[in-house]
Structure formats: structure tokens, C-alpha cells
Amino acid sequence: MGNRLRDSLSYTINFFLILLAWQALSSASRGILPGPVETLQWMVSKETLSSIAYNTLITLRNAVLGFSLALILAISTALLSRLNGILDSVISSFNVYVQSISALIWILVFLVLFGFKSPVPPILVTTGIAYPILLSSLLGGIKSVDHKIVELAELFGATKKQLFSHIYIPASIPYTIAGSRAALGAALRISVVAEAFGSSGGIGYKLTYYFDLYNYKGMMAWALLLVVLMVLLDKLVLEPVEKWSERWLP
Amino acid sequence: MNHTIVVRGLYKEYNSQTILDNVNLEVEKGETLGIVGPNGIGKTTLLRIIAGIEHPTRGEVNVRGKVGLVPQDDLLLPWKTIKDNIILGLILHNTPRGIIEEKLRRVASLLELEEHLSKYPKNASGGTRRKAAISRALVMDTDILLLDEPYAGLDLKITQSLAGVLNRLKERGVTLVIVSHKLWELASNADRIIFMNGPPGRVDGEIDLRGLSEEERIARLLGEARRYTSM
Ligand SMILES: Nc1ncnc2c1ncn2[C@@H]1O[C@H](COP(=O)(O)OP(=O)(O)OP(=O)(O)O)[C@@H](O)[C@H]1O
Numbered sequence: 047m048g049n050r051l052r053d054s055l056s057y058t059i060n061f062f063l064i065l066l067a068w069q070a071l072s073s074a075s076r077g078i079l080p081g082p083v084e085t086l087q088w089m090v091s092k093e094t095l096s097s098i099a100y101n102t103l104i105t106l107r108n109a110v111l112g113f114s115l116a117l118i119l120a121i122s123t124a125l126l127s128r129l130n131g132i133l134d135s136v137i138s139s140f141n142v143y144v145q146s147i148s149a150l151i152w153i154l155v156f157l158v159l160f161g162f163k164s165p166v167p168p169i170l171v172t173t174g175i176a177y178p179i180l181l182s183s184l185l186g187g188i189k190s191v192d193h194k195i196v197e198l199a200e201l202f203g204a205t206k207k208q209l210f211s212h213i214y215i216p217a218s219i220p221y222t223i224a225g226s227r228a229a230l231g232a233a234l235r236i237s238v239v240a241e242a243f244g245s246s247g248g249i250g251y252k253l254t255y256y257f258d259l260y261n262y263k264g265m266m267a268w269a270l271l272l273v274v275l276m277v278l279l280d281k282l283v284l285e286p287v288e289k290w291s292e293r294w295l296p
Numbered sequence: 297m298n299h300t301i302v303v304r305g306l307y308k309e310y311n312s313q314t315i316l317d318n319v320n321l322e323v324e325k326g327e328t329l330g331i332v333g334p335n336g337i338g339k340t341t342l343l344r345i346i347a348g349i350e351h352p353t354r355g356e357v358n359v360r361g362k363v364g365l366v367p368q369d370d371l372l373l374p375w376k377t378i379k380d381n382i383i384l385g386l387i388l389h390n391t392p393r394g395i396i397e398e399k400l401r402r403v404a405s406l407l408e409l410e411e412h413l414s415k416y417p418k419n420a421s422g423g424t425r426r427k428a429a430i431s432r433a434l435v436m437d438t439d440i441l442l443l444d445e446p447y448a449g450l451d452l453k454i455t456q457s458l459a460g461v462l463n464r465l466k467e468r469g470v471t472l473v474i475v476s477h478k479l480w481e482l483a484s485n486a487d488r489i490i491f492m493n494g495p496p497g498r499v500d501g502e503i504d505l506r507g508l509s510e511e512e513r514i515a516r517l518l519g520e521a522r523r524y525t526s527m
């Protein structure tokens with residue numbers, strides 16, 4: 047059996063296993079939690095395509111903007127760490143602190159700072175979560191460079207700037223992309239949590255909106271949408287990009 | 297004296313373990329020096345010190361001229377093609393495109409690399425990678441070329457063509473230092489061969505092949521080979 051075929055088959059099997067488990071959970075709750083069929087029926091009849099598109103786009107925007115900001119910050123920090131040994135260890139320990147700040151803390155702090163109506167908290171929360179993941183992989187990429195390669199480049203007369211552009215940055219690309227896959231996944235998951243706390247739209251907002259109205263069909267419909275969106279994004283975008291980047295590895 | 301490389305009283309320690317113990321050597325401009333010795337005796341360390349990458353613990357190292365190094369483990373950049381690896385030094389020096397292409401074409405035909413230029417190192421054979429590492433140093437037109445086991449992993453045909461290339465460099469006045477495990481690999485090139493032994497690594501004997509006819513060179517090398525049977 048081809049790898050691709052086996053892959054698609056496992057994804058399909060798992061999809062149905064999850065639906066099955068969901069149905070079982072629904073039956074066990076004697077219908078309080080709606081099952082997949084009712085949920086889908088609700089989505090088709092009650093939810094408009096424009097609302098789905100609008101809120102999905104808000105969530106994607108939050109995740110992508112937050113992630114991009116994190117990427118820029120992480121690259122700058124990683125380059126900074128190459129300047130000297132002290133900065134290097136300061137930045138490594140700094141990252142341990144940032145990693146330890148839970149999403150809830152970020153959410154509450156940014157809500158206090160920007161208010162519930164602001165679109166900013168979901169974006170910055172995402173940045174706060176994606177940043178340490180990206181920074182770890184970037185630092186890992188830089189550390190993976192064989193020191194002898196750097197020495198050879200210096201023998202060729204490479205300047206500090208050239209060492210970055212010809213050695214450190216390209217060496218970090220596969221690590222950064224692998225890290226980005228994890229970070230963007232985390233960004234989406236965290237973005238919806240932050241949306242749930244505010245009132246500026248997004249999948250997370252819709253989820254809690256229907257939860258608060260005791261409309262569990264609506265809640266489950268948006269939950270399903272979120273999971274499908276994340277799987278599709280990972281399979282159709284992130285995984286192919288990561289595969290492509292592996293040719294940069296030794 | 298017209299020495300381009302002078303090494304005097306060289307000691308090298310790693311973690312307070314002596315690797316090189318009072319190494320002395322001189323290489324004249326345009327001369328080809330062979331260095332032979334068993335594994336782990338410090339040949340690579342000596343070359344790296346001469347190249348200025350590594351610093352001696354004690355002793356004096358004087359090198360006059362631009363140095364190129366062909367490292368033992370090719371150290372090609374995995375994210376660059378064979379071509380881009382070869383021209384790395386030229387790119388770092390902001391050499392004009394036309395000159396780069398010209399030099400690349402010449403060295404690629406010299407080492408029969410033309411059909412491999414667009415490959416990535418991991419898709420190239422060991423011999424191709426070796427030739428790329430050699431080419432990367434050759435295109436720089438250095439005064440001194442340090443080669444760490446340049447023949448390792450090359451087939452007979454390429455070994456001979458590389459020996460020819462090195463001879464031509466020598467005719468152009470390039471100073472060559474060639475490290476090898478095998479005495480016979482140095483037969484067609486070397487003016488002098490020094491033997492390293494130890495540990496710790498030190499110079500333990502030298503043969504001078506300058507001014508000898510081809511027959512005399514071979515007789516001399518055979519005689520030495522008998523003394524250093526392990527080589
Ligand atoms: N960076 C380093 N740190 C510690 N020890 C080192 C380092 N580099 C080399 N050595 C040690 O120095 C000794 C000489 O190594 P070197 O690579 O110079 O030997 P060599 O003669 O080139 O061997 P080979 O024929 O296997 O290439 C070895 O014992 C090696 O373990």
C-alpha cells in the first residue's frame with residue numbers, strides 16, 4: 047500500500063472513530079450533548095455561510111498575525127543571541143521564563159490592558175505562546191551548525207554578517223519551519239481561547255456564545271469546525287511546507 | 297630563506313592532553329610537502345593550526361601568503377548545491393558573476409564535476425563531495441593549499457587526475473601540504489615527505505625526493521615503505 051493512501055486511510059478512520067466516540071458520549075448523556083448528526087443538521091439549517099466564513103477568518107487572522115509577530119521577535123532574539131556568549135545564555139534562560147507563562151496569564155493580562163472589546167488580546171496572546179516555541183527551535187537550529195563549518199567560512203574571509211546570511215540563517219530554516227508547524231498549531235488553539243474571553247468575534251467567541259445560551263448544538267458545530275480547520279491546515283499547508291524544508295537538512 | 301611556512305617548537309594540548317609535541321617544520325615557497333602518519337596522531341590538528349583555525353598551546357607558527365584548506369570531512373553546506381558550495385569563497389568575496397562562472401567552469405572540467413553541479417551534497421557520491429571540497433579551495437587561487445587526505449575515497453582515475461591538477465598548481469608556484477595515510481599517494485607529487493609518529497604526535501623522520509629521477513624516487517619510497525610497514 048502506498049504511503050499516501052495509508053495516510054489518508056488513517057485520517058479517515060480516525061475521523062469516524064472520533065464521530066463514533068462523540069456519538070457514544072452523546073448517548074451516554076441522554077442527548078444533553080448533541081451527537082454529530084444533530085449537530086450537522088443544526089449547522090446546515092441555522093448557521094449562515096457568511097457567519098462561518100467571517101468568524102473563521104477572524105480566528106485565522108488572530109493566529110496568523112500573532113504568529114507572524116512572534117516569528118519576527120524570535121528571529122531578532124535568536125540573532126541577538128549570536129552576538130556574544132553572555133547574551134546567548136541570558137536569552138536561553140529568558141526563554142525558560144516566557145515558556146512558563148501560561149496562556150491564561152497572557153489572556154487575563156492583555157484583557158486588563160486592552161479591554162474585552164479589543165481585537166488585540168487574541169493576537170498578542172497568540173504571540174506570547176508561539177514566541178517561545180519558535181525561539182527554542184531557532185536556537186536549536188543555530189546550535190546545530192557544525193562549528194568547523196563556521197571556522198571554514200571564517201577562513202574564507204566571511205564577515206559576521208555573511209556568517210548569518212550564508213550559514214546560521216539557512217541552517218535554522220528547517221528547524222524554524224518544524225517549530226512553526228507546532229507554533230501555528232498552538233497559535234490557533236490559544237487564539238480561540240482568548241476569543242472566548244472577549245467579544246470581538248472568532249470561532250472561540252462563537253463557541254462560548256452558544257455555550258452561554260445553552261445551545262449545545264451550536265457549540266458543538268463550532269467545535270467541529272475548529273477541529274476540521276486545524277487538521278486541514280496542518281495536512282494541507284504545514285506538513286507539505288515542512289517536508290519541503292527538509293532538503294535543507296544534512 | 298624563502299620559507300612560506302615555518303613551525304617551531306609547536307605544542308598543542310586538548311584538555312591538558314598533549315596532542316602535538318614539539319613539532320618543527322619548514323616549507324619553502326612552491327614546495328610540496330607530504331605528511332604521513334597513523335590515525336589520531338595530530339595531522340589534522342597540525343593543518344588546522346597552520347591554517348590559523350586552531351591556535352597552538354605553545355610554539356611559533358609563521359605563514360606567509362593566502363591559505364586554502366581542504367578539510368578531511370568535506371564540510372559542504374547541505375543547503376547549497378555542489379556548485380554553490382564550490383563558489384562559496386568567491387561569493388563571500390563579492391567576486392563578479394562572470395569571473396565566478398569562468399572559474400567554476402574551469403575547475404569543474406578539471407575534476408569532472410560538470411554533471412553533478414546542480415546536486416545537493418546528500419545526493420552526491422562521496423567522491424563527488426570530496427572533489428567539491430577540493431574545488432572550493434582551488435577556485436580561490438591561494439598561495440598555499442593545505443589538503444587533508446585529498447585522495448581518500450576517490451577512485452584511481454580521479455586520483456590520477458587530481459595528482460595531475462596538484463602538479464599543475466605546483467608548476468604555478470603554489471605551495472602544497474598534503475596529508476595522507478598512504479605513502480604511494482604522495483609519490484607523484486611530494487618534494488619532501490615527513491613522517492609523524494607518537495602519540496603524542498611528533499615528526500619522526502623525513503625523506504627528501506628533490507632532484508631525484510623517477511626511478512630514484514620510487515626506489516627511495518619503496519625503501520621507506522619497508523621501514524614504515526604500517527603505511
Ligand atoms: N577539538 C578537539 N578536542 C579534543 N581533542 C581533539 C580535538 N581535535 C582533535 N582532538 C584529538 O587530537 C588527536 C589528533 O587528532 P587529529 O584529528 O589531528 O588526528 P589525525 O592524525 O588527523 O587522525 P586521522 O588520520 O584519523 O585523520 C586525537 O586524539 C583527537 O581525539
Ligand SMILES: [Mg+2]
Nearest residue numbers: 339340368444
Ligand atoms: Mg585527520
